[in-house]
Amino acid sequence: xxxxxxxxxxxGRSMVEMLGVLAIIGVLSIGGIAGYSKAMMQYKxxxxxxxxxxxxxxxRTLYSTQDEYDINxxxxxxxxxxxxxxxxxxxxxxxxxxxxxxxxVSVQKSDKKVASDNKAFIVSFSGLPKEACMAxxxxxxxxxxxxxxxxxxxxxxxxxxxxxQLKGCEGSEGSAIACPNGSSLKVxxxxxxxxxxxxxxxxxxxxxx
Numbered sequence: 001x002x003x004x005x006x007x008x009x010x011x012g013r014s015m016v017e018m019l020g021v022l023a024i025i026g027v028l029s030i031g032g033i034a035g036y037s038k039a040m041m042q043y044k045x046x047x048x049x050x051x052x053x054x055x056x057x058x059x060r061t062l063y064s065t066q067d068e069y070d071i072n073x074x075x076x077x078x079x080x081x082x083x084x085x086x087x088x089x090x091x092x093x094x095x096x097x098x099x100x101x102x103x104x105v106s107v108q109k110s111d112k113k114v115a116s117d118n119k120a121f122i123v124s125f126s127g128l129p130k131e132a133c134m135a136x137x138x139x140x141x142x143x144x145x146x147x148x149x150x151x152x153x154x155x156x157x158x159x160x161x162x163x164x165q166l167k168g169c170e171g172s173e174g175s176a177i178a179c180p181n182g183s184s185l186k187v188x189x190x191x192x193x194x195x196x197x198x199x200x201x202x203x204x205x206x207x208x209x
Contacts, residue, residue: 044100045135048125051091051099052136055107055123056208058086060148068118069109073097081107103127103203108161112150112209120150124159124205133198137189141206143180148208152187153177154194159203 062084063069071077078095081087087105091097097105103126112120128136137154141147153163154176176197178185185193 041129041131045132047100048128048132049136049139051088051105052123052125052206054088055081055086056148056206058084059107059121060208062086069121070118071107071109071121073107074104075108099125099127101127101129101132104159106159106161110163110207120207120209122163122205122207124203126159126201126203128202128204130198130200130202133202133204134191134194136204137176137178137194137198138191140188143187147180149180149187150207150209151177151179151182152189152204152206154189154197154202154204156197156199156202159205163205163207 059069059071062080063071071080073081074096078097081097082092087097091099091105097107099105104124105126106122106124108122108124109118110120110122111117125136133154137152141149141152143149151163176185176189176193178187178189178193180187
C-alpha cells in the first residue's frame with residue numbers, strides 16, 4: 001500500500017477550537033459575575049431600605065406614648081433597640097449596629113423644632129457605595145405626616161451625630177438636604193442632586209418625629 005493512500009482520521013479538537021471554547025466560557029463567566037454583582041448590590045439596597053423602615057416604624061410605635069425619644073445608639077441605650085426588637089438580629093455585631101454594606105448605623109434623639117426638645121430622632125447609615133446612596137436618597141420615604149419624615153441628607157465620610165434642618169432645606173458643606181416641604185429640595189431627592197453628591201463612602205441621615 002502506498003503511503004500516499006493512507007488516510008489519517010483526526011480525532012479530538014484542534015488548538016484553535018479549544019481556544020474558541022475557552023474564550024466563550026470566559027465571556028459567559030464575566031457576564032455571570034457582573035450579573036451576580038448587580039443582583040447582590042440590589043439585594044443589599046433593598047435590605048438597607050427594609051432596615052430603615054423597620055427602625056423608624058418600631059421607634060415611632062415604641063415611643064408613641066412618650067414625650068421624647070430617649071435613644072442614643074451607639075451609646076447607653078442601644079439595649080432598647082435590641083430588647084424592643086426594633087432592629088433585626090442580623091444588624092448586630094457585638095454592641096454595634098452595622099448595615100448590609102458593613103458600615104455603621106446610628107440612632108440618636110434629636111430636636112424637632114427647638115434645640116433639645118428631643119421630640120425627634122435621626123437614623124444614619126454610613127459606608128454606602130454610590131449606587132446605594134443614590135437609590136436610598138431618591139427613594140420615596142413619604143412626605144405626609146404619617147411618614148414622620150422631617151428631612152433627609154446625604155454626604156461623604158462619617159455621618160454627623162446631630163442634624164439641624166436648614167431653612168428652605170438648602171444643602172451646605174458638601175451635603176444636600178431635602179424636606180417634604182423644602183423650598184429648594186423636596187423629597188424624594190432629585191436624581192441629578194444625588195448623582196452629584198454621592199461618591200465613595202457615603203452616608204444617608206434621616207430625621208423623623
